Amino acid sequence: MAPSTSSAITLNINGEKYTLPVDHRTTLLDALRERLDLTGTKKGCDQGQCGACTVLIDGRRALSCLQLAVAAEGRAITTIEGVADGERLHPVQRAFLELDGYQCGYCTPGQICSALGMLAEHADGWPSAVTADVRPEAEPPPLSAEEIRERMSGNLCRCGAYVQIAQAVARAAESPLGETEERVA
């Protein structure tokens, strides 16, 4: 008898349990979009290069296009649909809205989920490629524009809203960058 190519799995998404049969080839991204009608998570490249499909798995950033749905069982998955508190926007969402940190909106859910994961990584003391002091005992570096840009670089935006996205992330992080726009002149 040929081995089965599908299974019933249970996914924990935004605090709710969803049980569904899936083809074993189904990515977490396709399970969200095609099976569960959670279309806020976007498919930009389907090969881990653009970041539009970023979700949080157990609080950490993950590319849902590179994750099989069957491998996500038992993990806490947060998608863009689970970021706001009911009608109340999360501060990161509010900052994107108010500072126009987007244009077409297609990369936006990934940018926002990535920002949430990034802020947690920073708070936990994770260094980035531009962090000067990477000793384990070092304090988290100030969340400068350079740090934000480096840490958000896995999320592409073709409209070219990077300047406003970085400002929105800074505002949400209560970094001075969000309030006093960097001046070029």
Added chain:
Amino acid sequence: MSATTDSTTMTKAVGSAHTRVEGVAKVTGTARYAAEVPHPELAHGWLVLSTIARGRIRSVEDAPVLGMPGVLAVLHHGNAPRLDGTYTTPFGPPDRGLQLLQDERVPFVGRPVALVVAETPEQAREAAEALVVRYDEEPHDVAFFADRPGMYTPEGAEQGKGDVAAELAASAVVVDARYSTPEEHHSAMEPHAATARWDGGRLDVIDSNQGSRWVADELAKLFSLDPDAVRVRSEHVGGGFGSKATRPHVVLAVMAATVLRRPVRVVLTRRQMFSLVGYRSPTEQRVRLGADPDGRLRALDHQAECLTSTVHEFIERSADFGRPLYDADAHHTVTRVVALDVPTPTWMRAPGEAPGSFALESALDELAEKCGIDPIALRLRNEPAVGPLSGLPFSGRNLRGCFEEGARRFGWADRDARPGVRREGRWLLGTGTAAAAFPTLSAPSTAAVTAEADGTFTVRVTAMDIGTGARTALTLVAADALEVPPDRIRMRIGDSEFGSAIIAGGSMGTRSWSWAIIAAARELRDRLVPGAAVPPEGITVRSDTSAAVGALPDMERHTFGAQFAEVAVDVTSGEVRVRRMLGIFAAGRIVNPLTARGQFIGGMTWGLSMALHEEAIRDQASGGHVGADLAGYHFSAHADIPAIEADWLDDPDPHDPIGIKGIGEIGVVGAAAAIANAVWHATGVRHRTLPIRPDRVLTAGAGGHA
């Protein structure tokens, strides 16, 4: 404010910052794009693309694939419904690339040769990848290089006055330089997607495009349907930049829905986008400038070359850029083209102006160096009083104001003009500038405005918001025209049923749609009787701006801008980092400063990306791309983008009802040249080939030319 603007401009929505009306939907993930509208009984189509660059399909071996799980159909040239190809479009002859699965010819790598339809995306993809297609291959030609055989001059692509050779001979200073730009791709974040279904006798399509009415009309023509029997909707569109016209995915989705009589969705993969949705042609350009010692131009000669496919002619009109910009005693501009075995290029944000401005504005900088005068002074010395070739007056031209304001804010006066003299450790620093100009166009559109019984107003217009902020801008325009707050306006867009309207393109959408909305709103306001109740069905007024737009006086209409950039060049790695950019624009009345800033900065970000990063590589042996994905084709990421600032001068258009011009593309223009000029200032080396890659910087050598 101009004489023709009236009291409508005196209320306050237009000109004040307003967050996007669909903003909450976009930041919460509830905004649905074309592939995200659910349908019962939905089937999924997956494209199979040609793997040869030229030849004929010998066989499509569909029998084994038809037996695979879930497979519903394999459409190919042997069984696909016939399409009409004899129609015309508002933009000329139809793109024969839309004659899909109609014959066995293969004109380029990546041409659709079959569509596999199955119950699930996984099944469709597996079957599509398993489908064997055999070809009779023929030798192909994809080699694009300067002055290659087969170049021809299309009609209307050459203009001039005076004797270029004589004026060059009489010039004290001459620049004669060649510039190259590579093939570039739009790479909208949302891949093209369409869902098609028959609803009774009507075709209902959800598609990602830049003109729902345009796509609906073209589908009707292709499938020989009554135009009223086709509806195309595009509520949210994840970027377009010129690539989201009628494209193969929507034609094939309709074909499959027609054959199967059930809803079919076709979504392009990122890799498929590289051959199916257009791109910017590579260019080879030669610029010759001749000037008196004080920089006054005697000769301006810009000869550009580009490629097209054997399927459809598209011209990247790079040489047009200089026509309105600088006067010269002898003035000659021409764009030539060669047809190769490649996909058809298309409009891509600032088509013509983006590569053309790189060449001409770099050449101006070279001339400034040779004349020993400031690059801004050189440009202002050659300001024309009227169109250099047309002799027509300008509807407005404040390039001088842009340069003066930009120079003041950027700190240009403190600049040491000598190249290669500023250094910080391993970084060489430099600054550069360039001019920008882009045509101001408008096109006939229709709109309907309804006064509802509850005191709100519903506006229906087949406008598109591909990220430009058009939905919000139009809301503000309607609010002012109706003299009500913006929250009383319900803006309905992106539905072909709302009537004929221009596409989101050519930087003319918001201007053209606003015009139609204002016309309908004014008449509605006149019709509403103060104090009288509005009937339950509301009161609707429709407008059509064909006559008004057609009556515009013949003038030189453009937006202008001044671009500034500061770069740091790593002498050890050759990496170029842009440290800051400033753009000052004279681009008509700004409707929504919040989103307009995004348009300008987004355009400048494109310019940076073009200057330093973007380059699609075509393999000469296979005829296809190398690395056709977002790793192989790098456009700027967060870490590449520094502080970029954009601002504007008060510059209302005198002939638009509220002074709008158009801002979607001007931000790209000149930005790459400003960066290239800054790299010269930092290093003393001219880079005339884009992108300015680290290897090019390292191998260029000091004091030479790249």
